[in-house]
Amino acid sequence: MLDNDSPVQPPKRRVATILVVDDEPTIAEFVAVVLQREGHRVLQAEHGPQALKLFALEPHAIDLVVTDVSMPVMDGVEFARHIANLRSGVPFIFMTGHANLGDVSDLCPQPRFLRKPFVRPDIVRTVAEALAAHCPDRA
Numbered sequence: 001m002l003d004n005d006s007p008v009q010p011p012k013r014r015v016a017t018i019l020v021v022d023d024e025p026t027i028a029e030f031v032a033v034v035l036q037r038e039g040h041r042v043l044q045a046e047h048g049p050q051a052l053k054l055f056a057l058e059p060h061a062i063d064l065v066v067t068d069v070s071m072p073v074m075d076g077v078e079f080a081r082h083i084a085n086l087r088s089g090v091p092f093i094f095m096t097g098h099a100n101l102g103d104v105s106d107l108c109p110q111p112r113f114l115r116k117p118f119v120r121p122d123i124v125r126t127v128a129e130a131l132a133a134h135c136p137d138r139a
Contacts, residue, residue, distance in 0.1 A: 016131055017041045017058070021051040021067040021079065022095065027116075031066060031095075034123045048074030052082055059087050064130055066114070069096040091134040093126055110134070 018040050022028040025046075032042045043062070045051035048071060055062060065083060069076040076094055083090050097116035112130050114122060 015039055015041050016063040016127075017043065017061050018127070019043045019045065019051060019054060019062050019065045019067075021045045021048065021065065021071070021076065023047055023068065023071045027068070027095070031123055034120050035066075035127065038124060038127070040127075047071050048076070048079035048082070051079060052086075055083060055086065062090065064091050064093065064127065064134070066093045066095065066127070069094050069098065089134075091130050093130055 018035055020028055020031050020035070020042055021044075022031070023046050028044055028046070032044055035042050043054050043058075045054050048067075051065075051067070055065075065080070067076040067079055071079075074082075076096075080092055080094075083092075091110070091112075093112045093114055095114045095116060095118070110130075110133055112126050114126050
């Protein structure tokens with residue numbers, strides 16, 4: 001017999017591993033804190049080469065990459081090209097203040113964008129959409 005007075009527990013959300021890449025420490029930290037508060041595991045890198053090293057350590061553990069577009073050493077699009085060569089199908093969210101990023105659909109399925117300046121709900125919504133589209137069991 002079912003007890004109708006028992007509260008219904010929401011399904012537990014699985015933790016996603018998200019790589020955040022941004023050369024601006026305040027932005028990277030803000031995004032990381034928001035994602036950690038949502039229950040995700042976050043890896044942080046200041047630029048593309050550092051992020052590639054992190055990705056190489058756990059290539060199949062990373063569920064999503066959130067990267068700035070304009071960075072020194074290696075921009076976000078070039079970084080995404082390297083990741084696509086290492087593992088195809090990795091979902092990306094590109095953070096940018098530029099009006100036109102160009103076509104990056106060849107790099108990853110359904111790329112998403114966070115237009116700067118953004119706020120916490122923008123990050124939460126965009127990440128949830130990306131994970132639901134690419135990792136349905138982790139949404």
